[in-house]
Amino acid sequence: MMKKCRSLKVNTLIYLVLFSVFILLLLWYTQSYLSEYLYEKYQIKDMNKIANEVYNSTSEELPNYLINVVYNNSICIEYRDIYGNITLYNDKSTGCLLGKNNEELVSYKESLYQSGEDMKAIKLVNPDYHSYALLYGVKVSGGYVYLFTMLSSVNKNDSLINSQLIYITFVIIILAVFISLFLSKVISEPIVKITNKSKELAKGNFSVIFEKNGIQEIDNLADSLNYLESEVSKTDQYRRDLLANVSHDLKTPLTMIKAYAEMVRDISYKNKKKREEHLNVIIEETDRLNLLVSDILTLSKLQAKEDILEYEEFDLVLEIQAILKRFDWLVIKENYSFACTMPERALVYADKNKIYQVIYNLINNAINYTGEDKKVFISLKEQKKTFLVEIKDTGKGIKEEEIAIIWDKYYKNEKNHKRNKVGTGLGLSIVKNILVNHHFPYGVQSEEGKGTTFYFKINKKSDFVKK
Numbered sequence: 001m002m003k004k005c006r007s008l009k010v011n012t013l014i015y016l017v018l019f020s021v022f023i024l025l026l027l028w029y030t031q032s033y034l035s036e037y038l039y040e041k042y043q044i045k046d047m048n049k050i051a052n053e054v055y056n057s058t059s060e061e062l063p064n065y066l067i068n069v070v071y072n073n074s075i076c077i078e079y080r081d082i083y084g085n086i087t088l089y090n091d092k093s094t095g096c097l098l099g100k101n102n103e104e105l106v107s108y109k110e111s112l113y114q115s116g117e118d119m120k121a122i123k124l125v126n127p128d129y130h131s132y133a134l135l136y137g138v139k140v141s142g143g144y145v146y147l148f149t150m151l152s153s154v155n156k157n158d159s160l161i162n163s164q165l166i167y168i169t170f171v172i173i174i175l176a177v178f179i180s181l182f183l184s185k186v187i188s189e190p191i192v193k194i195t196n197k198s199k200e201l202a203k204g205n206f207s208v209i210f211e212k213n214g215i216q217e218i219d220n221l222a223d224s225l226n227y228l229e230s231e232v233s234k235t236d237q238y239r240r241d242l243l244a245n246v247s248h249d250l251k252t253p254l255t256m257i258k259a260y261a262e263m264v265r266d267i268s269y270k271n272k273k274k275r276e277e278h279l280n281v282i283i284e285e286t287d288r289l290n291l292l293v294s295d296i297l298t299l300s301k302l303q304a305k306e307d308i309l310e311y312e313e314f315d316l317v318l319e320i321q322a323i324l325k326r327f328d329w330l331v332i333k334e335n336y337s338f339a340c341t342m343p344e345r346a347l348v349y350a351d352k353n354k355i356y357q358v359i360y361n362l363i364n365n366a367i368n369y370t371g372e373d374k375k376v377f378i379s380l381k382e383q384k385k386t387f388l389v390e391i392k393d394t395g396k397g398i399k400e401e402e403i404a405i406i407w408d409k410y411y412k413n414e415k416n417h418k419r420n421k422v423g424t425g426l427g428l429s430i431v432k433n434i435l436v437n438h439h440f441p442y443g444v445q446s447e448e449g450k451g452t453t454f455y456f457k458i459n460k461k462s463d464f465v466k467k
Contacts, residue, residue: 009184009366013177016134020176024169040151043134046073047149051119051136059142063087066145074149081143095126095133095150102127109146112137126150153158159374185253190218198225208231233403250292251342252287270314295426298357302433309351309437313461316346323360327367336367346387349461354434359389361427362454371451372434386457397448406444407432431456 050069057065066077070089075091076096090098100104108122118139126133129150136147190213197208206229209220260278268274320342328334348355366376371394379390398406407428435456436444442456 009181009188012184012187013180014175017054017173020172024165024172027165027168034151040132043151047075047121047136047147048136048212050075051121051147053139054138054145054147055119057140059140062140062142076148077385078146078148079143082144095129096148097126097128097133098146098148103142106205108135109137112146114146124302125132137380150274187218188275190215193406194218201225201229201232204236206236225449250289253288256285257282295430298430302430302437309354311349312352313347313349314352316348316380316389316458317342317344318361319352319356320380323356323363324378326360327363330367336370337375338378339375340378340380342378343382346380346382347461348387348458350438350440350458351434355415355458358431358434358456359391361431362391365427365450365454366391369393369395369452371395383457386459388455388457390453390455394451397450397452398444398446399448403444403446 024092050073053065054062054069063079066089069075070077071092074093076091076093076098078091078098081087088099090096091142102296104124104127108124112120112122112135115137117137120137122135122137123130124133129152131152133148133150136145138145138147149315169420177226190211194210197210200208210225210228210229212219212222216367243467260281264278264282268278320340324338324340327336327338331338363376363378370376373394375394377390379388379392379394381388381390431454432442438458440456440458444452444454
């Protein structure tokens with residue numbers, strides 16, 4: 001079941017209104033229930049304190065103290081001296097029952113007086129307000145004191161606050177609506193702009209710029225999209241270059257194959273020597289096509305993790321020697337030279353065919369880009385846990401800003417390309433994917449004008465742990 005989609009403006013409005021309603025309900029609850037509870041607790045605590053001070057007062061200081069008490073507190077007091085004289089303090093305060101002819105109150109007062117206790121309290125209901133009140137009886141040296149206070153606030157301020165809450169409720173809800181509209185505009189507008197520009201980017205417009213607006217999360221998104229745009233732009237350019245390279249590499253052998261096939265059909269089919277020469281050209285060009293297609297298929301399998309590695313033990317020195325024999329014709333016909341520095345044996349454990357392909361591609365790459373001296377250096381060094389393989393050319397080197405992209409599957413340095421050989425820009429990407437799948441470290445060191453060295457490390461048999 002699909003979740004209902006709402007705009008940012010609507011979501012902001014809903015959440016902010018809900019939050020406002022929650023705060024208002026909390027205020028209503030606090031004012032209606034919690035405030036009464038807290039008021040009652042405060043009154044009881046305050047009455048206990050006053051009753052203790054009254055009990056500990058002397059007969060001389062008691063009258064002045066009672067005056068101060070009623071002045072600073074919302075209570076009323078009745079004082080009976082030893083002669084039966086009655087003095088009332090603050091008996092006109094709201095809710096006070098002292099001094100009134102209330103039979104129930106009279107019986108409460110009599111029970112306190114007859115109890116014989118020095119200090120005692122009774123919780124009762126004030127019939128005038130139908131709310132709880134507290135009556136204290138305190139025995140003093142000069143007579144007896146009654147303290148009376150309401151346990152619920154009966155001030156007009158309470159009703160005023162309740163009426164104000166109604167207006168506050170409407171004001172807060174209206175403010176919540178306006179604030180949500182403002183916030184949604186501030187947040188949604190840059191997102192809408194980014195969305196529209198993303199659609200332009202999807203259509204192939206790589207000139208769009210995702211602008212920042214000061215909100216960290218949106219700025220991070222803009223940075224990510226700007227980076228994505230630059231990478232997609234590069235990838236698109238690499239794709240165009242690949243299509244141009246592959247088209248050229250396909251067109252050339254196909255043209256040669258067609259031309260020599262027509263020559264065999266029309267001219268040399270009767271001349272055995274010429275026919276064999278022409279057929280050999282057709283076979284060589286077919287091999288070039290086959291190599292191109294094989295590279296593309298190999299890279300696709302490696303990147304899709306469909307090519308399972310088959311580990312085995314083998315001598316890396318023998319493999320390098322076998323690869324170099326495939327380039328003997330370059331030594332003979334074009335005066336290329338290979339300088340090798342290797343131990344007698346180098347037992348390793350890996351996928352033999354894949355490592356063969358790695359070394360072949362690196363040597364072929366060095367041949368294509370080496371200098372005028374036509375030299376390629378191959379080194380195999382034994383280390384503590386690995387063998388280090390280095391293949392160096394003497395070409396013009398690689399620019400520093402291009403080193404990071406030479407492993408891309410579309411990269412091809414046309415300016416440094418020395419020989420008219422097949423080159424789709426896939427060789428180094430194949431090398432990278434094979435070494436990554438083996439978990440073998442690899443890299444490149446290059447200096448402009450002095451050449452380039454590609455290297456990788458391969459585990460020794462004894463130290464190999466399959467990952």
